[in-house]
Amino acid sequence: PRDSAFIAYQPLEEES
DSSP states (O other), rough: OOHHHHHHSSSSSGGO
16 A cells, blocks of 8 residues: 555654
């Protein structure tokens, strides 16, 4: 599903 691409677009480093 397109969700897969969305997850890749969300870097976990954003919490940094």
